[in-house]
Amino acid sequence: MASLQRSDEQAAVEKEEEKEMPLEEIGEYRALAQQNSIEAIRAAEERYAKARESTASALKETDSTPTPPYRSIARRVLMDDSQGSL
Numbered sequence: 001m002a003s004l005q006r007s008d009e010q011a012a013v014e015k016e017e018e019k020e021m022p023l024e025e026i027g028e029y030r031a032l033a034q035q036n037s038i039e040a041i042r043a044a045e046e047r048y049a050k051a052r053e054s055t056a057s058a059l060k061e062t063d064s065t066p067t068p069p070y071r072s073i074a075r076r077v078l079m080d081d082s083q084g085s086l
């Protein structure tokens with residue numbers, strides 16, 4: 001009985017080992033995931049820069065018109081942001 005149970009355990013272990021991926025394959029998936037992350041971050045940075053440029057351009061266009069208080073606050077926030085980040 002013990003020998004049957006042991007061979008069943010060995011069979012279960014062997015089956016589990018067959019399910020595991022080789023290290024090379026895991027490395028390929030990691031590299032792919034890292035590349036996808038880098039591309040996603042780069043795309044987000046580009047969208048942020050584009051939005052920031054269009055906001056700055058819109059604020060410059062409003063320089064010739066009287067400035068309501070909320071616009072001067074937005075301009076100050078934008079100026080602080082452009083000096084401190086990215």
